Amino acid sequence: MTKLAINGGTPVRDTYLPYGQQWIEDDDIEEVVKALKSDYLTTGPKIKEFEEKFGKYVGVKYAVAISNGTAALHGASFAAGIKEGDEVITTPITFAASANCILYQGGKPVFADIDSSTYNIDPKDIEEKISSKTKAIVPVDFTGQPVNIDEINAIAKKYNLIVIEDGAHSLGAEYKGKRIGSLVDMTTFSFHPVKHITTGEGGMITTNNKELYEKLKLFRTHGITRDKEILYNKNESSWYYEQLELGYNYRITDIQCALGISQLNKIDKFLRRRREIAEKYNEYLKDIDGIVLPYQEEYIKSSWHLYVIQLELEKFKVGRREIFEALQAENIGVNVHYIPVYYHPYYQKLGYKKGLCPNAEKLYERIITIPLYPKMTDKDVKDVVEALDKVLKYYKR
């Protein structure tokens, strides 16, 4: 058996392969330079152009570009009217921002457990966790696999709740033939460099609801407006504006939106390559004993933000930690998505106890995210497979 790099052997790769990374080309750079040379660095025409193009792509009436995905979630929580005393149901298997946005508004995150096959929030447990205080649901399309939208919308209708879908992983993903972004009250997206398209930092909220759209626009700019239709004093001159809500400065720049437009032009290429790599993994990894590959519902089309494998720990002499560290030593940038949100000390101090969501907790012990991003070469994919094969065989019982 080949000596593991962690034990002093030669690593599978001599350079480190990250788990995710942007793909920026010369034409993207040219667009950014053009924006820099233009009259507007912020609050200019590129914002609207990006919003319109994005809205058209996901098939929705309104899109609001914002400074990042977390601000998008914050804005959606604001527009949903979440306030002190409200409970909002979300999943623990997500980035902390999906729950933090509820806290920003003074609401209380309530964690519903996941479905052990899709790893997405389980609609049955959402219904279990509903109380008279429940105001909204924040489902997350984990790894790019859309949640069960029909069931979640039916629950929302039955209990009069607002649905904010965290689509940070699911740009371009499809649910029953329709793209994510128009299927619930509001959907949020992130343009962090590891996501499907990037603006450096950036985000978007999409909705078909005009009222929510108006609130989102206010929220992005201090709650301030010059729109005559909603001003209290309509007879003032053109210098006049009013602050109607307590908003923030969550604006995105024209520089970023110029990059976003250029990136969005390549979304088909990015998605095709992500799906191709996922298929290669499905094919190459199915014969390696000791791992569970991602399960996909037949009525969805994933956008494959992440490729998460589950270790069948009973079959190994060591735990997830040793396997993770051995893969890192082989120069494979594995990661873990996610630590259940309520495990974080901040949430523990708020009174959340371990044991809340047993399926999520069990999953967390066993998962590893392997590299997946469109710029990866076929050789990179083979290196990941080789490293997994090498490490898992070595530690096999």
Ligand SMILES: *Cc1c(COP(=O)(O)O)cnc(C)c1O
């Ligand atoms: C990336 C991400 C966010 C936050 O997006 P930022 O743009 O980094 O603020 C929120 N939720 C999920 C699930 C994410 O993956």
